[in-house]
Structures are given as structure tokens and as C-alpha cells.
Amino acid sequence: MVVSELLLDVQDLNVSFATEEGIVQAVDEVSFKLHAGEVLAVVGESGSGKSVTAMTLMGLTRSPNARFAGSAKLRDLDLVTAGDDELRAVRAEEIAMIFQDPMTSLNPVHRIGRQIVEQIQAHRSVSDGEARDQVVALLERVGIPRARERFDSYPHEFSGGMRQRVMIAMALSCEPAVLIADEPTTALDVTIQAQILEVLKELRTETNAGIILVTHDLGVVADIADRIAVMYAGRIVEQGTTDEVFYNPQHPYTWGLLGSITRVDRPRPQRLPSIPGLPPSLIRPPQGCHFRPRCPHAHDACLLKPELAPRVGGETGHTDRCVLTPERKRELRKAEGQIGLVAGGVTE
Amino acid sequence: MGRFIARRVVGMVVVMFAVSVLTFLIFNVVPNGDPAVRMAGKNSTPVQIAAIKKEWGFDQPLYTQYTTTMEKVFTGDLISYANQTNVVEEIKRGLPRTFALAIGAALLWFAMGTALGLYTAIRAGRFSDTLVTVLALTGVSMPVFWLGALASYYLGFKLALFPNGGYAEIGEAGLWEWVKHMILPWCVLATLFIGVYSRVLRSNVLDTINDDYVRTARAKGLSERRVMIHHVLRNSLIPIVTLWGLDFGMVLGGGAILTETVFDLQGVGQYFAESVGQLDVPPVLAVTLFGAFFIVLLNTLVDIVYAALDPRIRLS
Numbered sequence: 001m002v003v004s005e006l007l008l009d010v011q012d013l014n015v016s017f018a019t020e021e022g023i024v025q026a027v028d029e030v031s032f033k034l035h036a037g038e039v040l041a042v043v044g045e046s047g048s049g050k051s052v053t054a055m056t057l058m059g060l061t062r063s064p065n066a067r068f069a070g071s072a073k074l075r076d077l078d079l080v081t082a083g084d085d086e087l088r089a090v091r092a093e094e095i096a097m098i099f100q101d102p103m104t105s106l107n108p109v110h111r112i113g114r115q116i117v118e119q120i121q122a123h124r125s126v127s128d129g130e131a132r133d134q135v136v137a138l139l140e141r142v143g144i145p146r147a148r149e150r151f152d153s154y155p156h157e158f159s160g161g162m163r164q165r166v167m168i169a170m171a172l173s174c175e176p177a178v179l180i181a182d183e184p185t186t187a188l189d190v191t192i193q194a195q196i197l198e199v200l201k202e203l204r205t206e207t208n209a210g211i212i213l214v215t216h217d218l219g220v221v222a223d224i225a226d227r228i229a230v231m232y233a234g235r236i237v238e239q240g241t242t243d244e245v246f247y248n249p250q251h252p253y254t255w256g257l258l259g260s261i262t263r264v265d266r267p268r269p270q271r272l273p274s275i276p277g278l279p280p281s282l283i284r285p286p287q288g289c290h291f292r293p294r295c296p297h298a299h300d301a302c303l304l305k306p307e308l309a310p311r312v313g314g315e316t317g318h319t320d321r322c323v324l325t326p327e328r329k330r331e332l333r334k335a336e337g338q339i340g341l342v343a344g345g346v347t348e
Numbered sequence: 349m350g351r352f353i354a355r356r357v358v359g360m361v362v363v364m365f366a367v368s369v370l371t372f373l374i375f376n377v378v379p380n381g382d383p384a385v386r387m388a389g390k391n392s393t394p395v396q397i398a399a400i401k402k403e404w405g406f407d408q409p410l411y412t413q414y415t416t417t418m419e420k421v422f423t424g425d426l427i428s429y430a431n432q433t434n435v436v437e438e439i440k441r442g443l444p445r446t447f448a449l450a451i452g453a454a455l456l457w458f459a460m461g462t463a464l465g466l467y468t469a470i471r472a473g474r475f476s477d478t479l480v481t482v483l484a485l486t487g488v489s490m491p492v493f494w495l496g497a498l499a500s501y502y503l504g505f506k507l508a509l510f511p512n513g514g515y516a517e518i519g520e521a522g523l524w525e526w527v528k529h530m531i532l533p534w535c536v537l538a539t540l541f542i543g544v545y546s547r548v549l550r551s552n553v554l555d556t557i558n559d560d561y562v563r564t565a566r567a568k569g570l571s572e573r574r575v576m577i578h579h580v581l582r583n584s585l586i587p588i589v590t591l592w593g594l595d596f597g598m599v600l601g602g603g604a605i606l607t608e609t610v611f612d613l614q615g616v617g618q619y620f621a622e623s624v625g626q627l628d629v630p631p632v633l634a635v636t637l638f639g640a641f642f643i644v645l646l647n648t649l650v651d652i653v654y655a656a657l658d659p660r661i662r663l664s
Contacts, residue, residue, distance in 0.1 A: 058567050084572070091569035099567075104560040107579055109586075109658055118578075119568040154659040170568070 007177050007210040008034040008057070008095075012070035013080070015049075015056050019065070022283040026052040028234035029070070031308070034178060034210040039200075041213045041221040041242075043257070044231035047279055050214045051100070053231070054180045056080070057212075058097050059087040074178065093123045096171035100183040102163035106155040113139075113151030116170045123174050138169040142199050161192035168199060175207065182214045197224055218261055222246060230254050233280050233290035236308055240318030250312060250320035250329060253291045289321065297324060297332055352663040353648070360644040367640045368633060372414050375629045382406075383429040383629065404429070421634055430628040439616055439634060442602075445515050446615035448526075449533050449607065450599040457538035458592050461545025465588075466581060468546060469553035480546070487543035496536045496610030503532060513612040537607040541595060545588060552584035559583070586657050590650050597646025601639030 015027035027049045034040050042050045055061045057072055057079055072079040074095055077086060099105040107115060116138065117131040126134070132151065139147035142165040155163055164184060171179055181200060185193035201224055204211055215221060221228060221242065228245040230238040230253065238251040249255055256275035277294040280286050286293050288303040295302070306321045313326075322329070375381050384400040385392070401407045405416060420426040426435040464480055471477040504512040510532050516525040556562065557580055565579040602608075602616035609618045616635055623631035655661045 060563055060566060088569050088571065091567055093569060097567045099560060099564060101560060105564045107561040107565070107583070108660055109583060118570065118574075122568060122570050122574070156660050167564075170564075174569075 004036040004038070004208075006033060007036055007075065008032075008212075009073045010053075010057075010071070011073075013053065013056065013072055014067075014069040015052055015061060016067045017063075017065050018067070019283075024282045025234055025285065026282060027056065029308070030231075030234075030236055031070075032229050032236065032239060034212060036177065036210050037204065037208045038227065039204055039211045039213055039225045041215060041225035041228045042231060043215060043218060043221055043228055045216055045279060047233075047282070048231040049234040049282075050216075050231045051182055054097065054182045054212060054214050057095060057178075057180060058091060060097075089123075092119050092171070092176065093174045094176055095178040095180065096174065096176040098164070098167050098171050098179070098181040098184045101187045102160055102167050103187065105167055106163055108155055110154075111152050112155055112158070112166050113153075116166070116173050119170055120173050135169070135173065138173055139166070142166075142169045142172070143195070144169070159192075160188050161195065164188060164192075164196055165199065168196070168203075172203065172207070175209075177209060178212065179203070179209045180212045180214070183216070184213075185217075185220060186215075193220070200224065218257055230257065233285055234282055235290060235321060237291065237322070238320040239308070240320075244312075244318045248312065248318070250318070250326065251291070251322045252295045252297055252332075254320075255333065256294075289323075349663060352651075356644070356648040356651075360641070360648075363644050364637055364640050368418060368637055369414070371633050371636045372417070372629065373410075375627065375632065376410065378627060381627050383627070386627065387429055417630065417633065420630075421637065426630045426634060428623070428628050428630050430623070430626040435631045435634045438619055438631065439638060442614060442616040442619050445613045446602055446604070446608065446617060447600065448515075448530055449537065449604055449613060449615060450596065452530055452534040453537040453541075453604070453607075454592065454596040454599060456534050457541035457545060458588075460538065460542045462549060462581075462585065462588065464542065464546035465549025466553060466576070469550045469557070470576070472550070472554060481550075484543040484546050487539045488547075490539065492536060492540065492606040493610055495539060496532075496607060499532050499536055500610060513610075515613045515615075533607050533611045533613060536610070537599070537604050545591070548591065549584060549588050552587060553580055556580050556584045586654065589657060590654055593646045593650030593653065594643070597643045598639075600646070601642035602635055603639065 010033070011031050013027055013030040014025070017024045017026060030049070030053055032040060032042075042053065044050045052061055056068070057074075059079060059082070068080045070080065074090060077090060079087070079090075079095075082090075106112060110118075113132065113135050116135045117128065120126060120131045120134060136147045136151055139150060144150055144162060144165050150158075155166075158166065164187075168184075184200070185196050188196060197220060200211065200213070203209065204224075213221065213225060225242045227241055228239070229236045230245065230251065232253050238245060238249065238254045240248075240250075245254060246258065249258055253275070256273075259273045260275065275294055280290055280293065289295070289298070289306050292298045292302045301323045304323075306323045308319050308321050310317065310319050311322070311326055312318055312320075324332070380386075384397050384404065384406050387400050387404075388397045398407075405413060408416075417426070421436070424434070424436040427433070428435050428438070464484065468477045468480045468484075500513055504510045511525075511529050514529060516522075516529045518526045562575060562579050565575045570578075602620050604615075605617040605621045607613075607617075608615040609621055612618070616638065619631060620635040620639075623635070651663065655663050
């Protein structure tokens, strides 16, 4: 891959919230980089900290109960420590976000066109007429038919898919360098999901923006992501290129995730395998490896906190948080057959 | 829209008919309610009473009495039983006083309720929030006749900062005198509502502030002020506007009886209270109709404004 501009450099990001039950460590030592034109997928189940990570980059998790550590540098600005005004200046302009639920993310009492114009005019001094033209062009670009008429519609007059297109148009309106899409298709029908992903794919080639795609759906990821970060209980447990994570997964949790997708290139099992147990409480997470209580291969060494480190060869930065040796992992995966896409012996 | 208004007009006629019949009947079953006996005085003979009954038509069947009374309401010929004055003229005299009180107080309580509600929501959980909350609850708990009497006695009589009750015509006494007469009634009447409105708005704002579209507004890089006013307050105010319209209609229709009486404003509400005390059916009937008219009118206006404020609502 051509080396392109480093947009976002997240180092050891920690986010915790004080609650009545105790301190919730929602994000634990999360580090990743995002380059221009790259799509990074952050994958994990509910409560894995992926949305909190995304929101923190936008400064949307700030509250009197939240504590932050580490850094998240957007070019030269640390988003974790940035002042309110600095943050406001980069929001939408440099880093924009598409939210999970398009049904509630637009203000019901304002016209959709005005809601986008509002954002443009918060950052740039453009006349109403000019902003209107820009918005109509954006709405057309994300595939809203009769955009000039729909400018004056209210959100309730749109379907979920159309609203998500409006949200995408809004996020694009200031041409941000980084676009965060937080489960952009979760609330939508399957057919609409594919359309929205198509829009995102086009954008990435057209705008050269860096995209962070937060999702729990590995199927969504395979098609669009360049790199994948798998999160579990607040930590990144594996990170690498899409091919590395899909074809040579190193963490037993990733195996479990991959094992629980339906495959069209395999005989269908009687029931889809699932990972036994539940994700741990983030107030009192298990000692050492967070996945240990659910991991079939756990042993004494797992009681120490595993570092996110490169354990397999390669220069692309394939890292994981499992202390087993790559050789041992290969044996285990082979023995289980079903887990991971590697089972046919692709890596040999 | 046209159909909506037509339906509301029909509704208004039905409501006013029902209200008038009920009011009329109630006063015919009230003990000591016989107007002829009251008009004849203490030492009257049955012959005198019979004469009065005949003269005023009290010997007619009830429905005839009702229709003739209602006819007089609309022709403006309605005469009070107690003091033989023209009821419609009396209401016309009280109208500017009641309107002055209602409009001023309603604007005051809306503005103050909104300001305090927003302020306490933003400062939620801090000392200033607690302080204003205590004050608001105190305001709600103070009876108008008591607060009004206190204000009138200390600020009006003792300190002589304000006139001690009464009303001044703008045309005769000038704008400043008029305002001086109205300040205490406005404040006293508004106090109760400010307490209620600020509490309702506070909880609306705290609900709205966690809505997804407010998060979107922040993510757009808008200033906190714009987020609060354009997104949070704009949506939180919708139910408050509804509430305000209904309360305003009630006060406009003579509902501020206590305030008018305590400050001797001689408005429609005070006229109503005095008439009820004398079991004087014509003015009570007329003012009740007058009040019902404003309540139904403001209800209709509230629905129209509500649909304008929230595009998801359609008038039907």
C-alpha cells in the first residue's frame, strides 16, 4: 500500500466512567493509526468499547464522570486534551461522525436541509443560497432523489435508509479528513445496509478520507475494510490487515467471531457455533486476559495481562493479545477445523 | 386547516351551550337561590314576591327562562338580579383590567419560567439549581390571596412603593401610573406559574439533552449556546407552549379571581366572584360563557401553534 498521510494516531487511550456501582473501564489501552484513504474497521460485540472509543475521538464522551488517559492525535491536535473551542473547530470540519440510529439522530423539528446548512455555516461563512446549493449537491451525491425538493422535508418524512444518507451527507459537508461511522447500518434493512456501504465505499475513493467503521458485523467489514481492530471488553485483542485477520487470525476471540459467521463456501453446520459465556463486567474485569473465562485454551500464563504485540511474522503490524505461540495457535485451529477461515490449511 | 377551524367552531358552540345549561341549572337548585325572594328583601309579603316573579318571568317554565336569558346575553340586554345593572356593560368595563392583568402576567411567567427552567437544567445538581428549585417550590406553595395580601400590605401600604390596590386607566392616569398599579398583581399572579413552568421545563430540558439529535448537534461543531437554544430549548419548549396557552386562556377568561380581588382590580374575575356571592345568575352565566369562550379559543390556538412548532403533528 502507498504510504499516505497519517491522520489519526491513537496511543494508549483509556476511558473510564464513574458510576454508582463502581468505575467502568470502557476503553483500556487502545492504540491504532489511521491513514488517509484507509478504512479501519473496529469490530466487537456490544459493550466492547468500540462506540466509546469512537465517541471519545469526537469529544462526545466528555462528562464530569469520565476520566481519560493516553492521547488521540488528529494531525497535531490531541483530541483527548483539546479545549472545548479547539474541539468545536475540528468537529465536522476535520473529523465527522455518522451515528448508529438515523431515526433519532436528526432533529425532528428542523428541515433536513437546514440541519446540514447549519453545520456548514458553523464552520464557513457562506451565504444561505450558496450553502443550499452545496447541500443539494451533497444530497444528490449520497443518492437522495429529487434533492432540491427534499431539502425542505422533515426527518419524519424520510425512511431510515434515506435518513442515514442525510446523516452521511451531513458528515461529508465540510469535507472532513476523518470520518467515523458508528454502526451505520445496524438499524437498517439488509438491502439498505448494502446501499449505505456502497455509498461509504465510493466516498473513500472520491474523498481520500480516512474512515473508521465501527461495527459488530464481520460480514460488513470483509468487503470494505483495509485494516481490522478487534475489540473485546475495552481492549483491542487483535489488529491487522483484513486479510491477516480473516485468513490468519491470532486471537481465540477472533476465531470465535469468525466461526460464528455463516459461510457460503462450506457445508452448513447444524447450528452456528457461538462463543460460550458472556462478555465480562467492565467494573470488575477478569484478571489478566479479559477473554480468559470464555477461552477454551486458557492456561496459567493468561492470568497476566497480555500485551498487544506482533507475534506472527510480517511487517504490516499484525498484532494480538494472546500469549500462545503462533505455532501452538496453528495446531489448535487445525484441530478445531471449524474456527477461522484458515482451516483448509491456507497458511501452509 | 379550514375544516379544522370549522370543527373547532362547532365544538365551541356545543361547549358553550353545555356550560350555560349547567350553570343555569345549578343556580336553580342552590338553596336560597330564588331570585324573587332575594330581590323582594327581608320584610316582603308573598304578594310582592309573586309580583316580582311575574315581572321578571320567574313564573315561566325553566326552559323559557333559559332561552330568554340567553337571548339577552347576546343582545346585550342582560340585567343583574342583585343590582339591576347591565351585565354586558359591567363585563365590558372589567375587560381591559382583566386583559391587562392576564397578558402582563402571562408574558412574565413564560419568560421567567423559561429562563429559570433552562438555568436550573444547565446547573442541574449544583447549589444554584437546588436554591432555585426551593424558591420555585416555595412560589408554588404560596396561596395567591396570602402572597397578594402580604405584598399589598408591605410594599403597597407600609413602604408605599406601589399603590395600595386599584386600577388606573392609561388614558386618564398615564402609562407609568398604570404600570405601577399592575406590577404587584402581575408578580403575584405569575409567581405560582413561574414555579410550575420552571420545574416542567427543567425536566424537559434534562430529557432532551440526552437525545441523539443533541449529540449530533454537538458533533456538528456548533457552539454550546446554539446547541442549547436551537436544539435543546426549541424542542423542550413545545409542551410548555401548550401549557402556557391553556393557562393564559384561563386567566384571560377571568380565572385570576383571587388576584383581581386582593388587588381590587375590578376585573371580570372579581365581578364573577361578587356575583357568585350574591347568587346573581345573569352575571355568573355571562362570565362563565365568556371564560369558556376564551378557554376553547386558546385551546384551538394552542393546537395550531403546536402543529407549527412540531412538524410531526398534523391538524385533523
